[in-house]
Amino acid sequence: MSKEITSRAADYAQWYNDLVIKGGLADYSAVRGCMVIKPYGFALWENMRDALDKMFKDTGHVNAYFPLFIPKSFLSKEAAHIEGFAKECAVVTHYRLKNDPDGGGLIVDPEAKLEEELIVRPTSETIIWNTYKDWIQSYRDLPLLVNQWANVVRWEMRTRLFLRTAEFLWQEGHTAHATSEEAVAETRQMLDVYATFAEEFMAMPVIKGVKTISERFAGAEDTYCIEALMQDGKALQAGTSHFLGQNFAKAFEVKFLTKENKQEYVWATSWGVSTRLIGALVMAHSDDQGLVMPPRIAPQQVVIVPIFKGDEQKQIIGEKAAQIMKELTAMGIRVKYDDNENARPGWKFAEYEMKGIPVRIALGARDLENNVVEIARRDTKEKQTVSLDGLPEVIRQLLDEIQLNLYNKAKTYRDAHITMVDDWDRFVELLDEKGGFLSAHWDGTAETEETIKEKTKATIRCIPLDNKKEAGKCILTGQPSEQRVLFARAY
RNA sequence: CGGGAAGUAGCGCAGCCCGGUAGCGCACCUGGUUUGGGACCAGGGGGUCGCAGGUUCGAAUCCUGUCUUCCCGACCA
Structure with missing residues (x-):
């Protein structure tokens, strides 16, 4: 009656909005691109947060909190990093308002300009590595396993409730290690934590994989991800875990003394999931009657x-x-x-x-x-x-049965929407008609990846971790390829 | 940031073209009857018409600007 929900078939995007708003998860706010998370939605987030937090603690991590503001100079220390985030940063330039002498109400006091502008964190690598520099002296200080629960701001052109908002809540883990191997192991471990959480708590099957260079996090050596499939056949990146190599250690001069009394740069990881997971949850299980909550995290x-x-x-x-x-x-x-x-x-x-x-x-x-x-x-x-x-x-x-049923249903759908394809015309056709993941050969070049994106709007979601090597020909160029990768249109 | 649509009571909308006392449904309040899949009757309360200017005797209505949202693109988690 008063709360009709648009059907998925009629308008998928509107269906999603209806669920979020009429289901009481969130509301639009008076601030562009920002949402209000309502009590029901926040209760859901709290359940997700609590489950994840326990998993982080169980794997030896501790929580801390770093500043919302980052000096502009910090952000520019890692070249790839700044390149990735510069276009979407909110910047604080002044610290005071005053009454307009011309009677126009409050204005920014031009006298109160900051000497160094502050960036509202889009992610915290820089402020954290600047801090780690002081925390890490010797191999005895490693590994350093810290997580923070925080809000971040990325000034997005186009926003969607939970899926992409200017401000969102997340957790970001930042770890420092003595060896590359240990850091890679940490990266993979946290990816497993995310996958386990998604599957066991959210009842949402995910594919673990590694990103291509062009989809990689700005400043990372390798970006791992979990990819989920939504009911409209579009993929959604539900979590990422990055092996940062020594990039940030070098940018912020974070060295440690080895047992052999030698100075070495530390190895880093970072990993995060956000309130975007709520959007994933909504689109993974809900139907035309409304939301469907998996019991383990249902408020x-x-x-x-x-x-x-x-x-x-x-x-x-x-x-x-x-x-x-x-x-x-x-x-x-x-x-x-x-x-x-x-x-x-x-x-x-x-x-x-x-x-x-x-x-x-x-x-x-x-x-x-x-x-x-x-x-x-x-x-x-x-x-x-x-x-x-x-x-x-x-x-x-x-409740157990419902949890399992939701997972199985989502997995059946997901598995039915991973299609092997070796022909370009068929590839294009499948994207429009069926959607989902397309498993196809790729010649490994960024150019081809970009061309496919331009032609079809599909991107390489990941190279699955359990991928088997298989000789073949690139779906677009016909060049030799040694394995299939997963393409999809994505959120 | 481009293209389209929208903003009028808590929610959903009509009124605007053609300027002249702000309306309807749901929700809300009171009383009564009801209660196994979104109850019914009677009475009642509630609106700076997004905001700011302008035109006019008079603006929800015409003009300009601005803010916000939605949809489609470009960009990105």
Whole structure:
């Protein structure tokens, strides 16, 4: 009624916007390109953050916090890095406002110009490596394994809720190591952490791979990524992990003394995931009725909707619901009871479906008489009547089943959308008609990559880590190729 | 940053062409009847018409500027 959702078939982009806004995840704000993350969306982020944070701690990392502002001179120390970010930096030039003497309200005080302009961090490599210089003296200080949860700003031309906003929340890990091998191992380890998180918590299958040179992070030697596939057949980079070599160590003079008392530059990594994951989650599982939340990170896993006539029934049902809640909560299940009398049950059913709550329990007087409840699962919309006896265990298993089903469904779709193709015309045709990943040979040159992008808007998403070597001919140029790479149109 | 569309009550919209008392649906408040898939009846409250200038006796309506959003491109996570 009041909250119609555009169907995916009618307008995929609008469907996505509808889910984010009507599902209560976020809103547009008065600031261009910036969004307000609403409590429901932030609860989701908190669950993602908590799960990831634990995984980071379990792999030996600690959290710290570095400044929002970066002196302009820092950013320019690493040539490739500045090249990559210069075009999208917000710059602070003054530190004071004053009343316009001509009565025009507040103006920037021209007297208050900063001696050195400050950049609002688009990422923190430079300020962090400038700091690490002081933290690292000897091999005994290594490895240095630090993560920070922060906001960053990248001045984007065109923004989309969660997928690309001028300001976003993320975590960025920055580590320093004594050897190249150790840094590469760290890079790969964190990529595995991301892949595990995406698959086990978000129920979103991902492909681990390495980026081509042109898709590489500015300042990295190698960029690894996890790539996910959305329901419209477009790929989305869900996380990246970079092997930075000694680029930042050299730019910021970060050296350490080896056991042999020799000065050497340290080896670095950085890795991050952002609130973009929320956009990925929305597009991976949701349907035309609304959001579909994977149980493991759903802000609410179960909602109980009472169905009653009159205060007496409300009272009795409320008591039973409280008991169910207590049992579920004791099992660590996040459950909400909605006895708001302003909305009728049917309205609540639709509302919670839109919010994607995995399991709904309907509890009415009739059920109490029969010692049963009706449970409905969001993913398949199946309903069943089950006994109140042993309900918590049934719910617990159902949540696991939903989690698994979402993953399997997404994986089936994803696997069905990786297409091997060896013919250029077919390649172009598939992009338009089917979408998804196209596994094709590439001659390894940036020129060919660029030409394919110009002709088709498809980019090389990654070279899968488990790729097998296979001689073939480049899809565009026919030049010899030693392996297939994954092409797709991407967010 | 280019091209298109839009901004009027919390939300969705009409009114604008042709200037003259700001309207409809949902939501909200009160009372009543209801409650197993987005209830109904009656009464009621709420709007600097994005913002700033201009034209005019008079501007939601005409003109100029500006801000914001959406869609499509270019750029990028």
